[in-house]
Amino acid sequence: MENLGIDIKLLIAQVINFGLFYFIFKRYFSKPFKKYLDIERNKEMEKNKLLKEAQEKEQQMVKKEEEFRQKNKKQTEKILEETKTSATLIKKQMLEEASREADEIKQKAKKQLEQEKSAILQEAKEKIAHLSFFIVNEALKEILTEDIRKKITQAILKSSYKKDLTLNEN
């Protein structure tokens, strides 16, 4: 063995040294190290689990957001449609009302015009009659002489005798 270069003593010492190292390592370092590794592994697993849950939640959130967006879009479209219908209805009603009011104003104006026309006509008639009377009266005042007046008076009295006339309350 010595010829091969192997020192038995050194070998035994190394074996003992290794044995001691193994014993000390197993006794004092292996368990805490393993425990530390287990804790780290668990932490990693927990982290992965949380990450997965977070991803799932995110996906759910995205899905919900999409649903909400779709729902919101539909609602907006519905409201828009309703508003459009309502606006059309209001427009129609306003147009009808405006048309009715215009008709009423037209009728009123027509009636007023007719009334004014009638009043003017009445006034004209009155003026014509009054003017005719005035002209004839003034002309007769100028034309009638004493003699003619007397003759007319006689004629009036003569014709009145034929009628049964009496005094009337003034």
Added chain:
Amino acid sequence: MKIKARLKEEVKKYLIDKIRKEQENITIISSQQLMQEELDSLVNQYSFLKGKEITNTVDKDILAGVIIMQGSRVLDLSLKSMLKNLEQVVYEVA
């Protein structure tokens, strides 16, 4: 305010007298002075003129004819009133 009975009676008497006098007096308005014959003819024709005091006044504005007035009562036979009637007819017919 209470009116005394005596005062009331006097006012009543005064008004009755006034009405009686008005009834007795007749005014004939004409465009020219009427002759006595014309007045007599009128009295003969209208019985309400008989026995009444007649006053003839001239108003050329009535144009011709006569207006007989007794108090508040009137018989209008003037040419002017005829023209007025004609004016009414023109107004109604036109």
